[in-house]
Amino acid sequence: MASLALQDSMGTKALPDASDFKRALVDVLYRRHFGALLIFCIDSLNQAHGDNVSQALKVLNSVVIPAPESFHITDDKIAVLFDADDARVHEIPSSLPAVIADQTGLRVSCGGIKISSEDYGLHPQMSEIIFSTAQCVLARAQQHAIPQVVWLTEKSTEDALSDISLNFFREIARINAALVQRMTLESRTDFLTGLYNRRGFEAVFTRMVRRANRNGKPLALYYIDSDSLKAINDSKGHDAGDRFIANLAQVLNDMLRGSDLLSRWAGDEFAAVVENTSRARAYAIARRLNRAVDERTEGTISIGVYHGVPESTEDAFRQADAALYRVKNRGKNDIELADPV
Known part of the structure; x- marks a missing residue:
């Protein structure tokens, strides 16, 4: 078997390997602007004479390997990365496989993806999708023994690569949807506690208030302030x-049900909501929260409680805040239930 030693008789420096390629692909996706990925495969390597392989490499050297990011990814494959502003990607002749075949007798397949975007690097799976898509294009070139460089481009939706193109853009849509979902979740989540932040809480609480007004069932809003953080x-x-x-x-979350709403409202403030509850039970829950924090943490909390069917989210918070203010004024580490309106 001939070895694909990527160092020819002229002293050409050996190419970086597959691990270097993976790092470079992530780098071009995340920090730069991806332009193209092209993979070359010497299909007849097993039967090739060493001199022919060396000659094929010289042809590749003269056309492609001088590009700043070329990699020896497997024994018979070379991958070349291009930034979006690298004009050399447009200088690769489509007839390169035929040129190599004429000069060396070796069959070389070439396939890749040339769909530029600045947004590819936003998702960690993007490098895998780009690489696997380029490999699919190469496999199609090998399957049909296409004597040309085969590119997947934005215009490939209506040609022989339509299935690969469709799958690629479907994957892009999938990871973009996942990215939007993740970013939406992160924008509504407190990084320290994993609870909803104020923005996330308000979105859910608004729906709870509307539901309470529709069905006439009261809810309890707990405005909780740490007495001890400072x-x-x-x-x-x-x-x-x-x-x-x-x-x-964690203590507050443990004391509430999975259907209840809990958030970190601000630095040392939390807000919680329990739906469809009586006034007596709302008070009992507040007392239980207060006691649990006193027993299981090194601090204490004060709680202002609103109970009823609020006219608005602002109405509920105004009354809970007033109740909390009264607790703070009389010494903290206690609870108060706002007077019914």
């Missing part, structure tokens, strides 16, 4: 304060 930050540092907030969030 003292912990001052005495033990902000890392200790973060650990306290994370622990506090």
Whole structure:
């Protein structure tokens, strides 16, 4: 078997390998502007004479390998990456496989993807999709023994590569949808506790208020403030304060049902909602939350509670905030239920 030693008799430096290629592909997708990926395969390597392989490599050297990012990815394959502004991708002759065959007697297949975008790098799976798509195009070129460089482009939806093109754009749509979903979730999630942040809470609470007004069933809003975070930050540092907030969030979450709503409203403030509950039960839940935090964390909390069918989200928060203010004024570590309107 002839070896595809990527260092010819003229002293051409050996090409980077597959691991280098993977890193470079991620880099061009994430930090630059992807232009194209082309893969060459010497199909008849097993039967090739070493001199023929060397000659084929010289032809590739003269046309492609001088590109700044060429890689020896398998024994019989070379991959070449191009930035979007690299004009050399347009200088590769479509007849390159036929030229190599005429000069060396070797059959070389060439296939790749030439669909430029600045947005590919936003999803971690994009490098795998780009590479696998280029491999599919190469396989199609090999299957049909196409004596030309075969490119998947934005115009490939109506030619022999339509199925590969359709699958590629379907994958792009899938990961873009997943990316939007992830970004939406992240924009509504508090990074420290994993709970909803204020934005996420407001979106859900708005729906809860509408539902309460439709069915006439009261809800309870708990406006919770830590009495201890500032003292912990001052005495033990902000890392200790973060650990306290994370622990506090876990305790509150443990004491509520999966159907209840809990969020980190601000730095040391939380908000929770329990639907379809009586006034007595709303008070009992607040007392249970207060006691659990006192027993299971190094701090305490104060809670203002609104119970009823609110006219609006602002109405519920105004009343819960007023109740919390009264708790703070009389000494903290307690609860108060807003008077029914």
